Amino acid sequence: MSLSSSFRIAAAAAVLLLYFMAPPLLAIAGNSLFVSTGGNNANPGTLELPWRTVQYACNHATAGSTIFIMSGVYNEKIAITTSGSAGGGFLTVTALDTDTVILDGTGISGDQIILIQNQQYIRIQGLELRNNLDQTFGTGIWVQGSGNHIEIINNIIHDMRAAPGGGDAMGISVYGSSTTPISNVVLRGNTIRNCQPGHSESIVLNGNVDTFLIANNVVHDVNNIGIDMIGGEKTCPDPAQDVVRNGICRGNLVYNARSIYGGGYAAGIYVDGGRNIIVERNIVHDADVGMEIGCEIKGVTASGMIVRDNLLYHNDKRGLSFGGYNYPATGRVTNSIFSNNTMFNNDILGTGEGEIYIEYTLNCTLKNNIAYAHRGRLITSTVDNSSGNIFDYNRFFTTAASGNAVDYNGAIYSTIDSYRGATGQDTHSTSGDPLFVDTSAVTLNLHLSPDSPCIEAGDNSVVVSGETDLAGILRIYNDVVDVGAYEHIPVMPAPAPPLLVGVTGAFPHYTLTWHTVTDADSFALDLSPDGLFLDSTNYVTTIDTVIVTDTLQKGTTWFWRVRSHGILGWGAWSRAWRFLSGSGNFSVQINNGWNIISLPIKDTSATTASAFPTATSPAYRFSGSYLISDSLHPGVGYWIKINGAQPVNFNGASLDSLEIAVSDGWNLIGTLGSAINTSKIEPSGATISSQYFEYQNGYQAVTQLLPGKGYWVKVEGSGFLRLH
Numbered sequence: 001m002s003l004s005s006s007f008r009i010a011a012a013a014a015v016l017l018l019y020f021m022a023p024p025l026l027a028i029a030g031n032s033l034f035v036s037t038g039g040n041n042a043n044p045g046t047l048e049l050p051w052r053t054v055q056y057a058c059n060h061a062t063a064g065s066t067i068f069i070m071s072g073v074y075n076e077k078i079a080i081t082t083s084g085s086a087g088g089g090f091l092t093v094t095a096l097d098t099d100t101v102i103l104d105g106t107g108i109s110g111d112q113i114i115l116i117q118n119q120q121y122i123r124i125q126g127l128e129l130r131n132n133l134d135q136t137f138g139t140g141i142w143v144q145g146s147g148n149h150i151e152i153i154n155n156i157i158h159d160m161r162a163a164p165g166g167g168d169a170m171g172i173s174v175y176g177s178s179t180t181p182i183s184n185v186v187l188r189g190n191t192i193r194n195c196q197p198g199h200s201e202s203i204v205l206n207g208n209v210d211t212f213l214i215a216n217n218v219v220h221d222v223n224n225i226g227i228d229m230i231g232g233e234k235t236c237p238d239p240a241q242d243v244v245r246n247g248i249c250r251g252n253l254v255y256n257a258r259s260i261y262g263g264g265y266a267a268g269i270y271v272d273g274g275r276n277i278i279v280e281r282n283i284v285h286d287a288d289v290g291m292e293i294g295c296e297i298k299g300v301t302a303s304g305m306i307v308r309d310n311l312l313y314h315n316d317k318r319g320l321s322f323g324g325y326n327y328p329a330t331g332r333v334t335n336s337i338f339s340n341n342t343m344f345n346n347d348i349l350g351t352g353e354g355e356i357y358i359e360y361t362l363n364c365t366l367k368n369n370i371a372y373a374h375r376g377r378l379i380t381s382t383v384d385n386s387s388g389n390i391f392d393y394n395r396f397f398t399t400a401a402s403g404n405a406v407d408y409n410g411a412i413y414s415t416i417d418s419y420r421g422a423t424g425q426d427t428h429s430t431s432g433d434p435l436f437v438d439t440s441a442v443t444l445n446l447h448l449s450p451d452s453p454c455i456e457a458g459d460n461s462v463v464v465s466g467e468t469d470l471a472g473i474l475r476i477y478n479d480v481v482d483v484g485a486y487e488h489i490p491v492m493p494a495p496a497p498p499l500l501v502g503v504t505g506a507f508p509h510y511t512l513t514w515h516t517v518t519d520a521d522s523f524a525l526d527l528s529p530d531g532l533f534l535d536s537t538n539y540v541t542t543i544d545t546v547i548v549t550d551t552l553q554k555g556t557t558w559f560w561r562v563r564s565h566g567i568l569g570w571g572a573w574s575r576a577w578r579f580l581s582g583s584g585n586f587s588v589q590i591n592n593g594w595n596i597i598s599l600p601i602k603d604t605s606a607t608t609a610s611a612f613p614t615a616t617s618p619a620y621r622f623s624g625s626y627l628i629s630d631s632l633h634p635g636v637g638y639w640i641k642i643n644g645a646q647p648v649n650f651n652g653a654s655l656d657s658l659e660i661a662v663s664d665g666w667n668l669i670g671t672l673g674s675a676i677n678t679s680k681i682e683p684s685g686a687t688i689s690s691q692y693f694e695y696q697n698g699y700q701a702v703t704q705l706l707p708g709k710g711y712w713v714k715v716e717g718s719g720f721l722r723l724h
Contacts, residue, residue: 027299031065031089032626033057034096037072047594054078054103056095063121064090067267073101078103078108083122083308090151091119095126097616097641106131111138118145128156135160136167137200140192143173146180146208152187160195168198171219171300176208179238185247192219192226199261201228201270205244207235212247219254224266226254226287231273232297232331243300245275249282257287264316267292274329276304281470283311290315290346293322293338294359295331305336308462311446311485312343317351319343320373323359327383334362338369338391340469341461342446342485344439354380363388368458369395370434370484376400378416380407393459395434395483430457434484445485447471454483474565494571495520495564498544503560503577509547512560514574516544520564527560531576536613588708592645596695596710598670599634599652606632608640612648617641622668635660637668637710650708657724662686662715669713671705672723678703685719 011098033049034056037051050070052058055078057067063085068258082346084091093114095101105113116122129140140157143150145360152172160169171192176182185205192202202222207214207230219226231243254268271277273295284290290312295302305322305364313321320343324332343355356366371378371394378396396553398415403414413419416431432540435452438445458481466476469487477487498514512525525546528536561576590597590612599606608619611632618628619638632638635658655673662669664686692702693712705711707721713721 024149031062033061033065033067034070035067035074036070037074038622039070056487058082058093061091063091066092066094066361068096068099069099069127070093070096070206071101071103073104075104075106075108077105077108077113077115079112079115079117079678080119080122081117083119084123084149086149090121090123090149092123092125093127094123094296095191101126102128102130104131105129106133108536111135112140112142114141116141116143116150118147119150120148121259121280122147122149123151123153124155125151125153125178126155128158128348130157132160134163134167135169136163138168138571139173141169141172143182143185144175144177145182146176146178146633147182149184149187150174150182152190152436154189156193157194159196162196162198166198167196168200169196170204170206171195171197171202171222173200173662174212175211175235176206176210176241176244177235177635178208178239179236179241181208181210183209183211183239183529185209186215187217188215190214192217193221195222196634197222197224199224199694201225202257204228204230205247206233207244208231208238208241210246211245212244213458214247214249214252215227216251217253219252220267221256223258223260225259225270226257226266226284227252228267228270228272229274229277231275231302232254232295232300232428233273241380243273243275245277247274247277249277249279251280252282252620254282254284255286257284258316259288264288265608265723267321268315271302271305272296273300274305275302277306279305279310281309281468281469281472283313285312286401288314288317289321289357290343290409291321292318293333293336295324295333297331298329300331301334302331303334303336303664305333306339307337307350308339308343308467309317309485310341311470312341313345313444313446314348315346316349317347318353318357319346319355320369321353321357321359322364323361323383325382325602327360330360332360332362333364335364336361337365337367337462339365340368340458340475340481340483340485342372342470344370344372344436344446346376347373347377350375352377352380352404354378354407356380360381361389365389365462366391367393367462368481368483370454371396372434372436372439373398373405374400376404377407378405379419381409382407383409389425392428393457393483394426394428395430395454395457396426396431397433406410426460440579448482448484448488450488450490452482452488453489456480456482473590489567494569495566496525497572497574498562500560500562500574501544514544514562517571519566519569522565523562524570525560525562526563526573529557529558531578533559533576571590579645588650588706590642590646590647590708592642592649594639594695595643596637596668596712597640597708598637598652598710599632600655600673600707601670602634602655608632611650612640612642614643615640616643621707622666624663624665634658635670637670637712639710648708658722660721660723661714661719663718664716664722666712666714668710669721670710671707673707675707676705676723678705681705683715683719684722686715686717686721688713688721689716 034050036050039052043049229244236242259266267289268287355371405421406413470485501513
């Protein structure tokens with residue numbers, strides 16, 4: 001079970017009694033809807049009384065709704081038939097907190113586990129999808145038709161299986177099949193594994209898709225292409241719009257992607273007829289082909305591609321491939337740039353296709369790349385590529401003894417020098433070992449060593465402002481860009497210790513400040529009650545200030561010091577300073593799971609993270625509906641989920657009086673820094689119409705309010721409750 005037993009009221013009679021006597025835990029008011037394997041679709045869809053099926057929740061969601069699914073296996077396939085909106089917010093389907101939520105398609109008919117058709121502002125997040133079986137053309141998540149702002153984030157999709165005898169079972173598919181595009185698509189942080197896309201792809205955008213981000217996904221162990229962006233397949237009825245365009249494919253990892261048909265030419269990342277796409281900082285290894293920019297459809301052109309800062313290694317046939325493979329029977333690739341990529345020891349099978357494989361292209365640029373071959377072949381160019389193409393400032397190296405370095409339009413050149421002299425290409429390119437840090441299979445490290453000839457050997461003309469290398473380091477560290485996927489950063493001294501400025505504020509909120517340091521990207525502050533820093537709290541920040549609110553004890557001398565972090569790591573600590581804290585200290589016992597809490601101190605800047613660092617949920621306050629609160633305020637009650645029963649310390653001046661605004665109906669209130677009998681609470685302008693309820697493994701009426709706790713009370717009218 002994912003939720004604490006605090007939410008499992010054993011007796012049905014007790015549930016009904018509590019439901020009518022006291023407010024539900026998280027009522028349906030607001031936009032939070034809840035689903036549990038122990039729920040019932042006759043319930044109100046609250047956290048305490050959730051629904052049973054995800055589809056039922058989707059049917060009752062509106063713009064801005066968040067469907068929280070509790071831990072468990074849900075044997076269903078769902079269709080989302082309601083949109084979010086720009087004004088109302090996303091319709092989100094997500095796991096509750098860190099719960100493991102599985103949608104399992106075993107035995108359920110239908111092609112998709114999740115179908116999103118002609119919708120807007122939809123977010124699918126944190127789910128596991130599995131067992132979409134016996135498919136001829138199915139997928140885990142299918143986005144179809146038209147749409148806007150579709151986000152698929154941090155999901156795990158596996159065991160999408162084709163029907164016996166053949167078929168396609170994909171992970172995520174976005175098919176723009178309308179003349180209105182699917183736009184603003186985000187596919188980020190997903191894992192696709194053990195799928196059978198067959199003739200299709202594991203992650204695919206096809207047709208009228210305009211503006212997208214495919215980032216930080218992991219695709220592995222699939223039987224065809226890993227990630228694909230397609231145009232020209234008549235997915236959209238308007239040929240002019242039938243193209244995936246204006247997007248970014250960044251930071252993805254693809255491996256073990258090999259095709260089961262056609263001789264095995266699955267690319268880890270493939271653009272087939274796409275337009276104006278940036279493909280950067282990806283890693284592909286152990287696929288049929290590392291990365292391919294092509295165009296299979298006659299009369300279609302892939303253009304405006306920028307392929308940069310990628311690492312392609314240990315792929316079976318080719319590293320980097322671009323061009324139309326059988327023009328004019330197929331399309332072609334034009335006006336594209338391939339820069340600062342590293343291709344290492346591809347063509348594992350010895351096909352002779354090599355590190356870089358070029359087919360029909362026009363006006364394309366190949367610069368600042370490293371091709372390192374163990375089979376001998378560095379470049380294969382299959383057709384006349386003399387029209388407007390520029391290959392230059394690359395680095396070539398082969399460990400093979402035989403001279404078979406380049407096949408250029410059918411002519412074999414034994415060395416790069418002979419190829420360069422005969423073709424006029426790669427005028428400024430060089431050959432020889434690029435001197436990587438480590439080329440051994442077990443400890444492979446393809447950063448440049450300090451003496452690499454690739455350092456400051458590239459052409460700046462293909463580098464754009466803000467471009468970073470594969471490791472996220474800004475390109476052109478000095479005056480000239482390096483060749484290959486990694487920019488070399490020379491060894492330099494760590495940043496100097498910061499000069500401390502001082503401490504301001506009053507207990508329990510202190511601001512510790514220091515002077516910033518040149519070449520530092522972040523700072524660490526050490527705070528300790530002893531001068532040796534044996535028992536210390538460490539804060540890391542990118543600015544020159546830390547506000548301390550959650551560690552101080554009254555009347556204690558505190559020691560603090562700061563150090564800087566730069567490219568090469570942490571520098572030395574500054575000398576230590578000290579200050580004396582004020583007074584105030586409370587300890588409140590919090591239960592495992594969900595609690596109703598409040599602040600017992602005079603603190604107007606507390607946050608959930610500072611007051612409850614082990615919380616696994618946001619803080620929810622109630623004001624006619626449930627609202628997430630990033631900051632906590634005295635006099636307000638909050639629902640919060642805690643990982644493990646524990647004491648929570650509050651440091652500050654005790655609340656000795658409160659005036660709490662209440663409105664007609666149920667109110668979730670806080671209390672004082674000391675216990676108070678409910679008989680001493682004075683209403684003004686409102687009439688108390690219920691007992692006070694706490695939550696301890698269910699609701700109980702109480703006659704005393706305790707520090708740090710929150711309570712439900714029902715009133716008639718609006719006014720105030722005075723506690724003193």
